[in-house]
């Protein structure tokens with residue numbers, strides 16, 4: 001499936017570089033998402049904007065392109081960011097995140 005960065009630009013080789021300072025510290029420079037065309041084909045999960053890191057209890061809210069990618073393809077990502085910890089951790093059945101207000105695991 002076609003992918004882009006969250007801003008719609010082509011996937012760059014350095015997008016996974018971790019930001020060292022400022023309000024986005026710990027996040028990647030950019031994130032890969034399904035292209036807008038792919039996301040428009042429809043969601044197979046509810047569109048959910050926020051998830052909880054079960055280890056620390058922090059709630060992280062995503063940008064819409066990432067949220068729509070999760071709803072289109074729940075298995076697209078292997079890990080995601082926690083604003084509380086300032087780092088990335090695994091998602092999936094054995095992962096550390098659930099959708100806010102539910103017991104549904106992120107990445108399932």
Ligand SMILES: [Zn+2]
Pocket residue numbers: 053055056057058082083084085086
């Ligand atoms: Zn956390």
